[in-house]
Amino acid sequence: MQTVKFLARLAVSVAILAVILRSIDLQQAAQAALRAAPEWLLLALLVQFGSTAVAAYRWQLIMRNLDFGQTFSFYWNSYFKATFFNQGLPTSIGGDALRVLDVARRGYRKRDVLVGVAIDRITGLGALLLLALLAHLINPNLLPDQVYRPILFLSAAGLLGFAGLYCIGRWPWLGRQPRLAIVRTLSDRLRKAVARQRLLLLAASLLVPFLAMLAFYAAGQALGLHYGLMTYFAIVPPALVLTVVPISIAGWGVREGVLVGLFSLIGADRTVVLTMSLVYGILLILTSLPGLVAFLEGRRRSSRSH
Secondary structure: OHHHHHHHHHHHHHHHHHHHHHOOOHHHHHHHHHOOOHHHHHHHHHHHHHHHHHHHHHHHHHHHHOOOOOOHHHHHHHHHHHHHHHHOOOOOOOHHHHHHHHHHOOOOOHHHHHHHHHHHHHHHHHHHHHHHHHHHHHOOOOOOHHHHHHHHHHHHHHHHHHHHHHHHOOOHHHHHOHHHHHHHHHHHHHHHHOOOOHHHHHHHHHHHHHHHHHHHHHHHHHHOOOOOHHHHHHHHHHHHHHHOOOOOOOOOOHHHHHHHHHHHOOOOOHHHHHHHHHHHHHHHHHHOHHHHHHHHHHHHHHHHHO
């Protein structure tokens, strides 16, 4: 079943990329990549690495608040391994599943760990939606109304959903609904996850997408997409939100399609936008390489113990 899901996602990624590639000039894309300013690309790489590192720290904060303990180095290794599996080695084994297994091996129940990983995902998505909402409120005339309003509505609805999940566990009637037990569990654990070091957790959560937007901005500058930073903050988050939907391999294809579509609305060159998105995908793979090192080291230690 996992293999079928993987092949279906792979087909979606390939199909979307194939459609986009048919509408652009491949030679122009190659020239744009070769002319990219290396100093901007290096900045994009460093900033994206910082985003992943802060995400690992955010996960540690959440899991320790949920009484899972462990050191920062443990969560660093686990998070980077998960990122590598998601980006550098797309397989039917997802990065989130790898994180669950890593923590469960320390003596915890997998379903409890899964809730913690889900809360980390939800928290990250909430921070991304908040930045998107603020960027669109600051730039109300950037996109046409027929695009601007749905994005604004969906961002606000997502944040209301996050707030609702936080509060719903306090409602007594929920405890009398066995079918909604998972909702009650998520709500209770979410409140516990943010009960301590709240400001630090909020800062880390917002810093992750903020740095990712800076990485997109630097990649865009390297390729000649000289738009203001707030333009990237308004356009990129919807693409990243949609990559969370598990219909493609690590968001490949979906990210490119959304970015090409939205940037085209403000007159950007489709070929350069596609190149930027592909460059960003490569940056994600490069910044996940510490996860490969951690994974190989873990395999080496396991083989020695046997």
